[in-house]
Amino acid sequence: MKRTGLLYDERFLLHKTGEGHPEMPERLTVIMRAIEEAGLFSKLVPVPVTAAKIKWIEKVHAPKYIHRFEEACMLDLGELGDPDNQICPQSYDTALLAVGGILNTVDMLMEGKIDNAFCAVRPPGHHAEMMDAYGFCFFNNVAIAARYLQLVWNVGRVGIVDFDVHHGNGTQHIFEQDADVFYYSIHEHPSFAYPGTGREFEKGSGPGFGMTLNSTVLPGQGDEEYMHKITRDLLPAFDQFKPEVILVSAGFDAHAADDMSDINLSTEGFSWMMETICRMADKYAGGRLISILEGGYALDVLPELLKNHVEILLGLKEL
Amino acid sequence: MFIDQSMTRDVITVGPEMSIIAAREIMVKNGIRHLPVVAEDDILVGIVTDRDIRTAMPSTVLSEAENAAAAERLAGIKVKDVMTARPVTVSPTQTLEDALLMMEMYKVGAFPVVDQQGRLRGIISVRDLMRAFVNVLGLRTPGVLVGIVVEDKLGQMKKIVDAISELGVSFGSILVARVWEEGKRAVFPYLLTTNIARVRKHLRDKGFTLLDPMEWYLDQVPKK
Secondary structure, eight states: OOOEEEEOOGGGGGOOOOTTOSSOTHHHHHHHHHHHHTTOGGGEEEOOOOOOOHHHHTTTSOHHHHHHHHHHHHTTOSEESEEEEEOOTTHHHHHHHHHHHHHHHHHHHHTTSOSEEEEOOSSOOTTOOSSOOBTTBSSOHHHHHHHHHHHTTOOSOEEEEEOSSSOOHHHHHHHTTOTTEEEEEEEEOTTTSTTSOOOTTOOOOGGGTTSEEEEEEOTTOBHHHHHHHIIIIIHHHHHHHOOSEEEEEEOOTTBTTOTTOSOBBOHHHHHHHHHHHHHHHHHHHTTOEEEEEOOOOOTTTHHHHHHHHHHHHHTOOOO | OBHHHHSBOSOOOBOTTSBHHHHHHHHHHHTOSEEEEEOGGGBEEEEEEHHHHHHHSOOTTSOHHHHHHHHHHHHTOBHHHHSEESOOOBOTTSBHHHHHHHHHHHTOSEEEEEOTTSBEEEEEEHHHHHHHHHHHHTTTSSOEEOOEEEESSTTHHHHHHHHHHTTTOOEEEEEEESOSSTTEEEEEEEEOOSOHHHHHHHHHHTTOEEOOHHHHHHHHSOOO
């Protein structure tokens, strides 16, 4: 069994998005209840939560944007940028705690105190751009973790796998020109789904050319197409890149029961995908992997999906 | 939008007396297919395309001896011998729609932009128009395209905008296809929201017919 870290804090529930918004605090409560009911708590290593220092946020986001976010919360403006990004007075502090907790997770991983980890955080991050909030995301959690791995832990090659059903435009753009961070995303085809980026011809630019890879899936497709594209695209790419640490943007909205997308991935399909990613971590990164929650809105399937997810990280579940 | 706002200003030009071999090198090196030809004072005298030059080049099926002779002859050919003299031009105060329709009409990929004195001010190409089009569609802002079929009568757009606005969703752009099927129009709002399923459901509940591109796709998939 692996020593798997678990990042969670009840304060992640304080980011309130209002009536009817899919990115709701209940997502985390059902996930945590499932992990508890499966008897996994005692097997997991808790990660302490502290607010992130602004200097780490600034490695990814412009100070002007950070201030705009803070101010919008202080003034209780209700939204940041557009109505998708609902905020409340606590949203800024919550986002800082999520990032801070993730950076603590990185430290524990690199100090060898844990083998891998799951971060049950809100708000999500992968749509957040350097200067803007998009798609329920404010600080790009995964991107900040990758920069921190580079700057503090001198990790030469960070591999990011993003299986949220929506393309991680923010993460892609932040590392577009970076030869040391490989961004792979599999998502619903951008002509049918938000955010309209992540087309297969987008491959990075400048020194980062070839370090961005997108697999697009048409509406109605599911397990077969995911297995085909991950095997065809991701496996050979990481075989060449050989990431030293893998970060996962773990979104669960590609599930057939999740009406945020038209993709029909099954519960078993998610397990196959996560096991495949964990095997790559074992092969290239000494198992070092941090999974960070992005989307996933179907409250009835999240419990089972996340129980499986954590069991796979612990090494309790084999295909 | 005026052409002046979208044209390429830093234009690489050649003189009429330049050899076509040198002109071709300039095209290859800069990855461009059109070179405006200017005389003194930037007065436009013609335009030369890679096609004009290729037509003058020796064929690859010729023998070496024939090729050598042709190459010698080629060195003497000047831009002014192969260029289109007095090409169709546009002015900076014409609009992008003018350029778009003219490109379709004249079947050319670029127009030199000249002022009233006949001086070259820029060039407007298919590429410039595409950039403007991507901008108008708002494709660089995260969002998603939805297709709605409505009857071709007054007031339909308002209903669509109202229905979408009820959900508090912002618009990136709206396109309307005038000819879709008999008596119908297709409206394509580009919506700045992640939760598109909610928008689709809301529109269907309100009685709108949504275009489902997957119907076409599923028709292409071999039936089991």
